[in-house]
Amino acid sequence: MIEFNEVSKVYDNGIVALNNISLRIEKGEFVFLIGPSGAGKSTFLKMIFREEKPTSGQVFIDSRDITPLRRHEVPYLRRNIGVVFQDFKLLNDRTVGENVGFTLQVMGVNPALINNQVTKVLDQLGLSTKKRMYPTQLSGGEKQRVCIARAIVNNPAILITDEPTGNLDPYISWEIMKLMIDINSKGTSVVFATHNKELVDRMRKRVLVLKDGRLVKDEQRGNFDYDSV
């Protein structure tokens, strides 16, 4: 469960990225986050994995206020949250298998267990044959699937995705979407920030609309529409 309680974020340069946001995302829920560029979507997501701290207000993850977390506690929060980026953020000097296993590696998991889990996840995402390849040898869609595999390999409770289909063609985007739905069906909460109208309109899931840092619409079975608000 994710809860924002009157969260505002003002950056040092005076830009108000989030303005008094309050909302609640239930465990296992799938939520689209939309809004024009600069609306505060990325800041919203960063609040969840404590990459940014609110200027005021509180963020709760599983009923725990993460705002006052100390620096050394943050990594343990992040081990329960998978993050997928538009620009993949893969380690180019490591194989696909090593990239995916990296999340478990930093947790000090037994190498044999890592290998089992990585094989299982790569199989689930259709990447079994790519295990020994390097990110530079993969297509955009494959890189994004590796990124998703890395985010879900430790079965996190929350999956955050920041425009994961931004650089991908419509067919691959739909494949990625199907993967997200599959992951969500297993109980993981998914927060999906996107500019992809087709995906949002087709899925008819809960849609949060951010505009100038404000939550201007929160609609169950919503569609991609932020011009009218």
Add this chain to the structure above:
Amino acid sequence: MYSLRYILYETWLSMKKSATMLFSAVIIITTALSLLGFFIVSQNFLKVVLKDIENNLQIVVFLEDGFNERTLKEVIIPSVKEYPQVSKVDYIDKEQAREELKKDISELNEIFSVIEDNPLPSSLRVSVSAPEALETVAERLKKENGIIIDEITYGGENVRNFLKASEKFKQFSVIFLTLFIITSVIVTSSTIKLTIYSRKSDIEIMKLVGATDWYVKWPYIIEGVVLGLFSSFLAIMLVLFLKNSAALEVAKSIQFLSGFNSEISMLEIAWKLLVVGILQGIIGALWSASSILSEKE
């Protein structure tokens, strides 16, 4: 346990990735450590010179011919020995003086064989315990003894100046050494910082997937230790080579410096350079890794 294995693997990957930068770092740190090595050698050199000077603080009293040898041996020498600053008094008669001169300058052997009279004067060699005492003792010798003194020699002013200068050198050395170590740590830290900056995106990814600060830092600390070890080793080799090189062979030929080379313990220099090198690496790595990790905070 598994973490250690992963950390070593991370260290290996990280060093492989920034090999060129590490090479530059090794050159910089080796140069810094070598300078430190030469500094230690020069300090030891100074110690040897000072020890020699302090052991040879001596006044030579040349005696005019015709003195009463018995009075000298039974009255004067014992009374000089009673001076509080005097540690030893040696009487060198004319014959001994000639033998010593012949020994020191072998070319004179032939001349002495044709001269019947010994032109060399007898002398007293009065050893004093401290350089400050040279002048006082010399004055007292001139005034108080009923012997006819031809000449008194001692390197009073020069010795004092030299000792004063070396005392200053010692004080400056401490300041210099402290500044030097601080500078070396900054240089090491900056070099390691460059290698960390080149992997900033990797660190960002590590942090995103839940790596702790220490998990990120350890590979750099190990890298710092390896850098320090390797650079110290090179610096030790360089100092050893130069210590035994031609320049010091010249120093060896000067008689009182003959023991110099053997008096400097290479083992002592080696461990000092190793400790400084490794500490430099660790402090530099910790400093730069911590500053980069806290940038986000």
